[in-house]
Amino acid sequence: MNNILDLEPTQKLKFYQKGTFTVGNRLVSEEERAVQSSMGRSNSINCGHRGCRGCGEALGARFAVDAAMRACDNNLVVVNATGCLEVFSTPYPESAWQVAWVHSLFGNAAAVATGVAAAYRVKGRKEVRVMAQGGDGGTTDIGLGCLSGMFERNDDVMYICYDNEAYMNTGVQRSSATPPAARTATTDAVGPEPGNVFGTGKSVARIAMAHRIPYVATATVADLHDLERKVIKSMSIHGARYIHINVPCPLGWGAQSHDTIRLARLAVETGIFPVYEGEYGKVTESRKIRDRQPVEAFLKPQRRFAHLFKKPNDPRIAQIQAIADANIAEFDLIAKEDQE
Amino acid sequence: MDHPFAITLDVGSSLNNQTGSWRVSRPVYLDRLPPCNNACPAGENIQEWLFHAESGDYETAWRALTKNNPLPACMGRVCYHPCEDACNRITVDSAVGINSVERFLGDEAIKKGWKFDKPATETGKKVLVIGAGPSGLSAAYHLRRLGHSVTIRDAGPKAGGMMRFGIPSYRLPRDVLDAEIQRIVDMGVEIKLDSHVANVLQAKTEGKFDAVFLAVGAHIGKHTNIPAGAAAKIVDAVSVLRSMEGGEKPLLGRRVVIYGGGNTALDVARTAKRLGATESIIVYRRNREKMPAHDFELEEALEEGVVMKWLSTIKRFDDDGKLTVEKMKLDETGWPQPTGEYETLEADSVVLALGQDVDLSLLDGVPGLVINKGVVEVNKQMMTGAAGIFAGGDMVPSERTVTVGIGHGKKAARNIDAWLKGETYDAAPKHDLAVADNLNTWYYTDAPHTVRPTLDMVRRQSTFEEVVKGLDETNALYEARRCLSCGNCFECDNCYGVCPDNAVIKLGPGKRFKFNYDYCKGCGICASECPCGAIKMVAEDI
Numbered sequence: 001m002n003n004i005l006d007l008e009p010t011q012k013l014k015f016y017q018k019g020t021f022t023v024g025n026r027l028v029s030e031e032e033r034a035v036q037s038s039m040g041r042s043n044s045i046n047c048g049h050r051g052c053r054g055c056g057e058a059l060g061a062r063f064a065v066d067a068a069m070r071a072c073d074n075n076l077v078v079v080n081a082t083g084c085l086e087v088f089s090t091p092y093p094e095s096a097w098q099v100a101w102v103h104s105l106f107g108n109a110a111a112v113a114t115g116v117a118a119a120y121r122v123k124g125r126k127e128v129r130v131m132a133q134g135g136d137g138g139t140t141d142i143g144l145g146c147l148s149g150m151f152e153r154n155d156d157v158m159y160i161c162y163d164n165e166a167y168m169n170t171g172v173q174r175s176s177a178t179p180p181a182a183r184t185a186t187t188d189a190v191g192p193e194p195g196n197v198f199g200t201g202k203s204v205a206r207i208a209m210a211h212r213i214p215y216v217a218t219a220t221v222a223d224l225h226d227l228e229r230k231v232i233k234s235m236s237i238h239g240a241r242y243i244h245i246n247v248p249c250p251l252g253w254g255a256q257s258h259d260t261i262r263l264a265r266l267a268v269e270t271g272i273f274p275v276y277e278g279e280y281g282k283v284t285e286s287r288k289i290r291d292r293q294p295v296e297a298f299l300k301p302q303r304r305f306a307h308l309f310k311k312p313n314d315p316r317i318a319q320i321q322a323i324a325d326a327n328i329a330e331f332d333l334i335a336k337e338d339q340e
Numbered sequence: 341m342d343h344p345f346a347i348t349l350d351v352g353s354s355l356n357n358q359t360g361s362w363r364v365s366r367p368v369y370l371d372r373l374p375p376c377n378n379a380c381p382a383g384e385n386i387q388e389w390l391f392h393a394e395s396g397d398y399e400t401a402w403r404a405l406t407k408n409n410p411l412p413a414c415m416g417r418v419c420y421h422p423c424e425d426a427c428n429r430i431t432v433d434s435a436v437g438i439n440s441v442e443r444f445l446g447d448e449a450i451k452k453g454w455k456f457d458k459p460a461t462e463t464g465k466k467v468l469v470i471g472a473g474p475s476g477l478s479a480a481y482h483l484r485r486l487g488h489s490v491t492i493r494d495a496g497p498k499a500g501g502m503m504r505f506g507i508p509s510y511r512l513p514r515d516v517l518d519a520e521i522q523r524i525v526d527m528g529v530e531i532k533l534d535s536h537v538a539n540v541l542q543a544k545t546e547g548k549f550d551a552v553f554l555a556v557g558a559h560i561g562k563h564t565n566i567p568a569g570a571a572a573k574i575v576d577a578v579s580v581l582r583s584m585e586g587g588e589k590p591l592l593g594r595r596v597v598i599y600g601g602g603n604t605a606l607d608v609a610r611t612a613k614r615l616g617a618t619e620s621i622i623v624y625r626r627n628r629e630k631m632p633a634h635d636f637e638l639e640e641a642l643e644e645g646v647v648m649k650w651l652s653t654i655k656r657f658d659d660d661g662k663l664t665v666e667k668m669k670l671d672e673t674g675w676p677q678p679t680g681e682y683e684t685l686e687a688d689s690v691v692l693a694l695g696q697d698v699d700l701s702l703l704d705g706v707p708g709l710v711i712n713k714g715v716v717e718v719n720k721q722m723m724t725g726a727a728g729i730f731a732g733g734d735m736v737p738s739e740r741t742v743t744v745g746i747g748h749g750k751k752a753a754r755n756i757d758a759w760l761k762g763e764t765y766d767a768a769p770k771h772d773l774a775v776a777d778n779l780n781t782w783y784y785t786d787a788p789h790t791v792r793p794t795l796d797m798v799r800r801q802s803t804f805e806e807v808v809k810g811l812d813e814t815n816a817l818y819e820a821r822r823c824l825s826c827g828n829c830f831e832c833d834n835c836y837g838v839c840p841d842n843a844v845i846k847l848g849p850g851k852r853f854k855f856n857y858d859y860c861k862g863c864g865i866c867a868s869e870c871p872c873g874a875i876k877m878v879a880e881d882i
């Protein structure tokens with residue numbers, strides 16, 4: 001038989017119209033399937049956690065930590081910032097974590113991780129790897145100082161931010177990662193400019209790149225293969241690494257629990273959330289849009305943007321579209337063969 | 341108990357917290373009916389055999405296919421594949437080339453010499469099948485699988501019925517047909533040729549048969565009265581096609597006119613071309629839209645130089661070869677009406693392709709058996725009014741295609757088997773249809789740019805059967821893998837991967853998955869992200 005694996009390597013996966021993007025695929029070898037398809041995955045965050053129905057952060061955390069566990073033969077220590085992920089997983093004395101896990105404060109996860117890494121280094125435990133994780137509030141706002149220090153010292157830590165675009169755990173307050181126009185508890189949809197302000201935006205991935213650390217990437221829960229590949233690649237590198245993962249939050253975004261992955265996908269396909277990676281300060285690759293959608297496709301299913309659709313042609317939709325278009329241009333998100 | 345300083349409780353796991361109690365709706369695995377299977381007149385489980393073909397396990401695929409249809413190499417050539425018209429992949433790019441993969445599997449089986457298993461036990465019951473066409477062969481095959489002893493009687497000199505005497509060999513090579521029939525014979529089915537049955541009851545009693553399946557094809561060409569000279573050559577399409585199988589090829593001359601608008605008319609017109617006719621003209625009283633023949637067959641015929649004379653009827657055919665036709669016009673109901681305008685064509689012969697009848701003389705005097713409009717009435721069990729006598733194929737009211745015939749043969753066999761045991765056969769209730777809306781097509785990619793053109797070509801060729809080039813192995817594999825597996829789990833692990841609560845249990849290859857309802861919160865992500873629509877959400881009673 002003409003074995004599929006004998007075909008050109010670039011076509012290997014593309015050749016599968018069925019299951020190219022699925023978690024597993026019985027037609028490819030075990031190594032080519034996602035970590036999540038394995039019956040032996042570590043399930044780092046187990047059943048019984050109290051994340052909301054359809055929580056994207058719980059999902060993103062299992063995707064990322066399981067991949068990291070696979071990459072270092074389970075020799076992993078995880079430092080968690082305060083936030084939903086910490087609160088819903090670890091109500092004293094119960095824990096959903098099946099990994100060495102430590103929580104300290106809201107804003108100091110990067111610093112604690114630096115310390116943990118230093119301790120293992122001193123003890124000569126080279127095999128032990130350290131990662132830190134937190135929400136967007138803990139990363140882009142209160143933890144940014146510690147994080148920048150960790151970057152600048154090039155500490156051997158992989159930091160992952162699960163970005164659900166607000167302070168969800170305390171009741172959906174605005175963070176510096178909250179998108180323009182989004183309604184939160186602190187940016188009500190009232191007055192002449194309802195919802196969050198159209199500020200200048202803040203990209204911690206680009207801030208990380210400005211530190212010229214070895215590896216920076218963005219990812220979403222909608223593309224598991226891409227996410228796992230990035231985590232595993234990052235684990236092969238020593239020094240400071242940063243991965244920013246978009247994780248829809250049904251509660252805070254006012255979305256259906258079954259739409260979590262669909263919304264992450266739409267964030268990518270509209271250009272609202274650019275998925276790319278960079279090394280030593282330079283963008284090296286971006287994930288191309290497969291089926292470009294207007295921003296409305298992403299905004300409409302979310303109640304936090306409902307006020308944009310109260311009357312027809314709200315000009316702020318065009319403003320959001322312009323932001324998406326700028327991302328597409330900046331990160332080169334449309335494949336050459338798809339450009340007319 | 342000893343606890344460290346400031347600790348009062350034992351270490352606990354989140355497993356103590358059964359979040360399943362939050363659920364308002366629950367995911368449930370189900371199998372939906374793929375539209376291809378639903379559309380297949382032979383009742384093939386297409387999705388199932390494509391699943392095996394995808395992994396390159398062609399023998400298992402062929403065995404799964406032949407559970408329902410014993411003639412895949414033939415069907416992969418002559419079936420009008422309603423499955424492809426129903427295929428959900430049309431909403432993504434284009435239909436899966438089901439027919440071409442079927443042909444590939446059929447050819448592969450002939451090449452590798454795969455055989456059908458003989459039945460494990462013999463029932464001792466004897467069934468007579470009358471007619472060795474698609475319906476009769478299919479019934480015989482299925483009855484034999486069920487352990488009955490089967491004798492087929494056919495009036496013709498060779499088995500195959502319409503597949504041999506009605507379908508030109510450029511569409512169905514005879515060695516392919518012979519190989520698939522031989523495989524049925526090898527199971528222990530007896531075929532008696534040149535064995536016309538004059539009276540069915542007599543044949544049943546004399547042969548001590550417990551049941552009979554009537555599967556006589558429509559071999560009598562319909563005629564119409566055309567005023568013609570004594571020397572004018574008027575023949576019917578079935579005889580022309582039949583004589584193609586004999587030693588003497590029919591003599592139609594250089595200018596042939598075919599009268600009719602069905603697939604048979606096209607078959608004859610194309611056959612005439614192959615026999616050397618310079619002109620092969622089809623006269624048809626209605627227009628292209630109203631023509632019953634399949635569009636792709638018309639296209640092929642036109643490409644071969646067959647000429648269509650639409651909206652015309654034949655009025656007269658004189659000895660000097662002058663054929664008078666009248667122009668027609670469609671009325672509001674779409675029916676052709678004469679216009680009084682005439683024209684003349686030159687013709688050496690006229691072939692009538694106006695439909696066919698079944699010779700029902702063998703049924704004279706069968707008590708209880710009802711004939712209506714030239715076909716036999718049967719009940720839901722395909723049994724005629726006479727107990728133990730069943731009928732199918734061209735003999736019963738239905739569309740007359742090879743595939744329908746094969747389907748009837750299977751259905752009749754199951755009913756005959758039940759009847760012989762004193763039972764009634766109940767088909768399992770059909771699953772809900774897997775419609776395109778049930779699918780999440782994001783997970784299926786388009787064909788890569790590099791291979792698309794070659795595939796398109798192969799796909800086209802496999803419907804234009806004359807370019808006698810089927811799929812080769814890589815292409816067949818590729819084509820099979822385009823199947824979306826509508827409504828049936830293909831173990832892609834998506835549900836297992838996307839559950840935020842780790843509440844899907846993977847049972848291992850071939851065993852699918854199970855929900856852990858102790859922890860499933862009912863978010864529904866698994867159902868939304870299942871590519872093939874094999875999960876549905878059901879409201880909980882609360």
Ligand SMILES: Cc1ncc(C[n+]2csc(CCOP(=O)(O)OP(=O)(O)O)c2C)c(N)n1
Binds near residue numbers: 134168169170
């Ligand atoms: C110094 C400090 N300030 C405030 C809080 C209260 N607090 C706990 S979690 C949280 C919000 C977390 O938001 P984010 O980091 O985005 O994580 P999410 O809950 O959205 O996942 C806040 C404000 C705290 N624990 N510590």
Ligand code: SF4
Binds near residue numbers: 050054168169248251
């Ligand atoms: S509030 Fe959002 S992030 Fe927090 S548990 Fe619920 S869904 Fe997850």
Ligand SMILES: [Mg+2]
Binds near residue numbers: 135162168
């Ligand atoms: Mg947050």
